[in-house]
Amino acid sequence: MSRLQPPHHSTEVKVSFPEEHILLLALNRPKFLNAMTPQMSEDLKNLLDWFEDEASLWVVIVTGEGRVFCAGADLKAWNNDQQSGNSKEQESIVANVHGFGSLSRRSSNKPIIAAVRGGAYGGGMEILLNCDLVVAAEDAKFALPEVKRGVVAIQGGIPRLEHITGHQLASEMLLLGKTVDSTDARNRFGFVNFIVPPSQVIATAISTAQQIISNSPDAVQSTKLGLLLAQKHNVSEAVLTHAWSAHSKQVYKGDNIKEGLKAFTEKRAPIWINPKL
Known part of the structure; x- marks a missing residue:
C-alpha cells in the first residue's frame, strides 16, 4: 500500500x-x-x-x-x-x-x-x-x-x-x-x-x-448506494433509481459478479478486483 x-x-x-x-x-x-x-x-x-x-x-x-x-x-x-x-x-x-x-x-x-x-x-x-x-x-x-x-x-x-x-x-x-x-x-x-x-x-x-x-467491492458500493437512496425515496423510487444507477450497471455487467458466481460453483474463495466506475 x-x-x-x-x-x-x-x-x-x-x-x-x-x-x-x-x-x-x-x-x-x-x-x-x-x-x-x-x-x-x-x-x-x-x-x-x-x-x-x-x-x-x-x-x-x-x-x-x-x-x-x-x-x-x-x-x-x-x-x-x-x-x-x-x-x-x-x-x-x-x-x-x-x-x-x-x-x-x-x-x-x-x-x-x-x-x-x-x-x-x-x-x-x-x-x-x-x-x-x-x-x-x-x-x-x-x-x-x-x-x-x-x-x-x-x-x-x-x-x-x-x-x-x-x-x-x-x-x-x-x-x-x-x-x-x-x-x-x-x-x-x-x-x-x-x-x-x-x-x-x-x-x-x-x-x-x-x-x-472480503465481499465484492462492486456489490458493497452498490448496496451502500441503496442504503443512501432509502433515506431519500419511498421503496419503489429507491429500487428503480438504484436499478438504473451506474453502480448497478457495474455490478451486473462487471467482472466481480462473474468471479463471485464462478467461485461459488468451484467451492473456493473469490478473488475480487478493483471497481471500474
Whole structure:
C-alpha cells in the first residue's frame, strides 16, 4: 500500500493503510480533544475526496488520537468570531456541502467506519451519526450538547439521529443536551454497533473493515448506494433509481459478479478486483 500517495495534508490528520484496501484517518489534535479547525476540515475534505476516487481503497476508518474521538467545534475560536461580529455560520453551513469535518453530510458510496475512544461530542457526534458502522470503547461517551452553549447541531446530526432513533429518543439527546454511555448508545439509541475494551477499538474497526473487503467491492458500493437512496425515496423510487444507477450497471455487467458466481460453483474463495466506475 506504500505506493499510494495521498494528497498533501497537515499534521492535524494522520494517514495510514493498516491493510490492503483500507484507509485509516486519525484526527490529530489530542491536546485539544481533536476539536475541529479549518485546517483539519480542509485536510479531511481533500483526503476523503481522494479516497472516493481511488479505486484500490474500499473502506475508510475514522478515529481520533488521544483520549477523545472528537470534541466538536473549537468553541474558543467560535467565541472570538461571535464576539467580534465576524461570524458567518449560516453561509458556512450552506457552503460546506459535506458537513462538519467534511463527513457529517458526506454521501459516500464506500463504507465509513467510526472508531471511537473516549467520546464524541457535538460535531464529532454528528460525524459518527453519518458513518455506516460505529465501534466504541466500553467507556466512551456521546453527546449533542449544543443547546447548552446556545448553538444547534445543524450539520446533519438532527435528521440523522431522528432517522436512527425516532423522535422521542432523538429529542432526549438534542433538547436536553444529554450525555449517554456506550451501552445506551447501542441498546437504547441504536447508533453504536460494537462495544469493546479501549485497547481493542482500532483492531476491531480494522477487523470489521476486513469483513467488508472480503465481499465484492462492486456489490458493497452498490448496496451502500441503496442504503443512501432509502433515506431519500419511498421503496419503489429507491429500487428503480438504484436499478438504473451506474453502480448497478457495474455490478451486473462487471467482472466481480462473474468471479463471485464462478467461485461459488468451484467451492473456493473469490478473488475480487478493483471497481471500474
